[in-house]
Amino acid sequence: MPDQALPGPSLRVLVADDNPVVRAGLTALLDAHPDITVVAAARDGAEALDRAARLVPDVILLDVRMPGTDGLTALPHLCGIAPVMMLTYSREPEVVAEALRRGASGYLVHGEFTAAELITAVREMRQGAPTVPDSLGGSYQPYSFSSHLQSAVAQSSEARPVPTAGLHRHAVHQSAFGLSSREVEVMDLIAAGMNNRQIAATCFIAEKTVKNHINRIFAKLHSSSRSEAIAHWLGTSREGWGR
8 A cells, every 4th residue: 555655746766677577566566656656667778778868767776687788787877867776686796796886876686675665765765875785795785774774764754754654554554463574565565456466576476475475464354355355454554543
């Protein structure tokens, strides 16, 4: 379920990845938030450069390995247009170090972050806050992703309303139903209207895994259908945090 929008103009994002399922999943996830708009999706570095030059996004999400012009080749040029977050399956230390050397503001590996963490990182890219997760390690690490999130939550709700509200809502649902963090994430996407394939693409997991999560969610919410689960979910949301 999308959270409240940050004040000010929509954050404009360009997504570059050669995998159409990943592009579609990221676009669906980001566009579900009213303060974020995906202005373009590119299949390789060359397309990313062309569309970034024409559209001038606020943030660029860039894969490393793509046919033709890859992410590392396009990176120095894209960094002159907008902050770039590498979003990829490549976690080799030398690749991470090279990406940061060429100007990337962040580096996230698919399967090692939640949708909520990605949204927070994208929002904070607008302020130039670098993001490299603890799991990558190495002397090149400018920030701990987990500690970076904690610092955002620690700020006042007036200054940073969305991350705090989103994490509070998740805590309410986890407490009310006993859901895991991943189950909260999946249920949020169900409530946003996504089907199993879209959820799998957004979370970078297999459809079978999504089905397993949904079965556990339905059991915990004492629901037998999506509509019934959503009714329980949104009802708890309204009661638990005033929406």
